[in-house]
Amino acid sequence: xEKKNESRRVDREKVTMRVSVVSILVNTLLSVFKVLxxxxxxxxAMVSDGVHSASDVFSTFIVILGVRISxxxxxxxxxxxHERFECVAAILLAAFLFVVGLGIGAKGIERLVAAFKxxxxxxxxxxxxxxxxxxxxxxxxxxYWYTRAAARQIRSDALMADAWHHRSDSLSSIGSFAxxxxxxxxxxxxxxxxxxxxCLFIFKAAADVFIxxxxxxxxxSCDKETIEKMKQVIxxxxxxxxLDELKTRMFGSxxxxxxxxxxxxxxxxxxxxxxxxxxxxAIENAFPDVKHCxxxxxxxx
Numbered sequence: 001x002e003k004k005n006e007s008r009r010v011d012r013e014k015v016t017m018r019v020s021v022v023s024i025l026v027n028t029l030l031s032v033f034k035v036l037x038x039x040x041x042x043x044x045a046m047v048s049d050g051v052h053s054a055s056d057v058f059s060t061f062i063v064i065l066g067v068r069i070s071x072x073x074x075x076x077x078x079x080x081x082h083e084r085f086e087c088v089a090a091i092l093l094a095a096f097l098f099v100v101g102l103g104i105g106a107k108g109i110e111r112l113v114a115a116f117k118x119x120x121x122x123x124x125x126x127x128x129x130x131x132x133x134x135x136x137x138x139x140x141x142x143x144y145w146y147t148r149a150a151a152r153q154i155r156s157d158a159l160m161a162d163a164w165h166h167r168s169d170s171l172s173s174i175g176s177f178a179x180x181x182x183x184x185x186x187x188x189x190x191x192x193x194x195x196x197x198x199c200l201f202i203f204k205a206a207a208d209v210f211i212x213x214x215x216x217x218x219x220x221s222c223d224k225e226t227i228e229k230m231k232q233v234i235x236x237x238x239x240x241x242x243l244d245e246l247k248t249r250m251f252g253s254x255x256x257x258x259x260x261x262x263x264x265x266x267x268x269x270x271x272x273x274x275x276x277x278x279x280x281x282a283i284e285n286a287f288p289d290v291k292h293c294x295x296x297x298x299x300x301x
Contacts, residue, residue, distance in 0.1 A: 012154045016067040019150045019159065020060050023166075026143055027056040034132050041126030046133060049169075049176045053136070059096055059165045062089050066158035081291065083254050086158045087213040093161035094210035097168055101202030104172060108195025115189045125180045133180055136173035140166050155254075155289060157213055164205040171198045219249040226287070230257070233286050239263050239275035241300040254291040257283060265299030272297045 031053035038046030066089025072082045144166040151159035175194035182190030221227070227248060234243055242262035249256050263275050276295040283293045 012067060012156065013071055015150050015154050016064060016156065016159060019147055020064050023060045023143060023147065023162065024057055026139065027053050027060070030136060030139060031057075034136060037128045037132035041129035041132075043125035043129035043176075043180055046125070046129040046176055046180065049133065049136065049172055053140075053169055055096075055100065056162075056165055056169060059093055059162055062092055062096075063156075063158045063162045065089065066092075067156060070158075080251065080256075081254075083251050083291070084217055086156065087217045089158040090161040090209055090213035093158065093165060094206045094213065097161075097165060097202055097206035097209065100168060101199045101206060104175070104195050104202065105199025108175075108192040108199060111192035112189070112196065115192060125183055130177065130180050130184070133173050133177035137170055137177060140170035140173060144170060157209075157216065161209045161213075164209055168202045168205055171201050174198065216250045219251075222248045222250055222255050226255075230283060230287065233282050234259060234261060234279050237275070237278045237282055239267075239271075240279060244298055251291065255287065255289050257290055257293040258296075259283075259293065260296045260298055262300040263297050 031050045034046055034050030066086045070083045070086035074081045144163050147163035147166055151163055175198040178190050178194040240261050244260040247258040263272050276297050279295045280293050284290050
């Protein structure tokens, strides 16, 4: 079991590092391109969007730190492991997403008020800024799906939060595109309106990431479908006459399990131990996310 956990930890770190390196390279190149496009095409919206992309590099380092610490072996101070630190990393990313959304929303409202007062003066941006916004939408949406797939593969909350950060950047670029296009068509008010709408989408993403991380830190049980499958695996093991109790709790992205089974009361201690061991091994083999399975044997009536 120790070798299995170590192999899983190494695989998680490999996937995280691969996705993170791609994310850092893409965000760095994209942010430089968007800032330069904004400067040369006279688009303040694109410059802000470029700075937003640069902020994603910071969030990726939080992901790397979260996954590495959560993958550390149990020690004297943390005998159950460090998986919950990944939830902490996800909460930090949710807070970062919220701040980004707040900044976009506040700027949008400020410009919207200025537009209604007639004091908003936006220079007509060049075509290059429009191309940069469209490129950003496509690239960041692709990064969202790429990171999301990796997060589901290794069951990583922090990586999933980073995927939503890519999605927030894609939404931001949609706002930039709408604003730039509106300005070129003589409707500059579309830029601040789009920013406010995007802010709400980012808030929703931040809230989803935060709530999911908090639920996993509160020892919430795993989903009902998984529990039913666990019951079926347990009841099909030789020597098991019934199932008295099954408790599950999420510990970060891993599952802890407490099981009470019924067995023949006339069996010896060694025989009942073998039954419990079969149940233990069957559960851990059938459910890779189970980190710990405690099996207690009760005598059947």
